[in-house]
Amino acid sequence: MTTHEDAPRVDHRSPDAEPTPAEERTAVPPARRRAPRRDELLAAAVDAARAGLDGLAAPDEVGEHVDVLVDDDRLLTHRFACRLPGYAGWLWYVTIARAPRAKQVTVCETGLMAGEGSLVAPPWVPYAERVNEEERERLKAVAEGRVPGAPAPEAEGDGTLGAAALG
Numbered sequence: 001m002t003t004h005e006d007a008p009r010v011d012h013r014s015p016d017a018e019p020t021p022a023e024e025r026t027a028v029p030p031a032r033r034r035a036p037r038r039d040e041l042l043a044a045a046v047d048a049a050r051a052g053l054d055g056l057a058a059p060d061e062v063g064e065h066v067d068v069l070v071d072d073d074r075l076l077t078h079r080f081a082c083r084l085p086g087y088a089g090w091l092w093y094v095t096i097a098r099a100p101r102a103k104q105v106t107v108c109e110t111g112l113m114a115g116e117g118s119l120v121a122p123p124w125v126p127y128a129e130r131v132n133e134e135e136r137e138r139l140k141a142v143a144e145g146r147v148p149g150a151p152a153p154e155a156e157g158d159g160t161l162g163a164a165a166l167g
Contacts, residue, residue, distance in 0.1 A: 038070050042098060046065050061083050062082070062083065074097055074099070079093050093111055093112075
């Protein structure tokens, strides 16, 4: 039995046709993208979104409904004020969705996010950028086995830490 992998390949182009570059054969025209529509059924599902936080936050830790963000068609994010001590300005979020023509709302994702004026950690800076020149020299001396602050190795001694220096 012959399968399609075993069948001989036939080129149906004319013998004098130019080969088509791979990118022209596989290129997909760019999709026209419109702004996503606000789904009114999902926008009105504030209680369903709040219920999505059950088990994640106690009812007294979830404040008033702040707003609704449209993520995509039939995909919205509800945001609620956070009443946790130490989380001033933070927001609980619940992303909900529904299938086309369906009335059932599904909770997709929940969490806590920083809002305007919330206290957050400063941006991380790699150690190599934070360390000053004096600390670099100290680390280099230790890596080379020298006592930090000691002069560079001399001709009569190699400057390495011996048993006496280590105590």
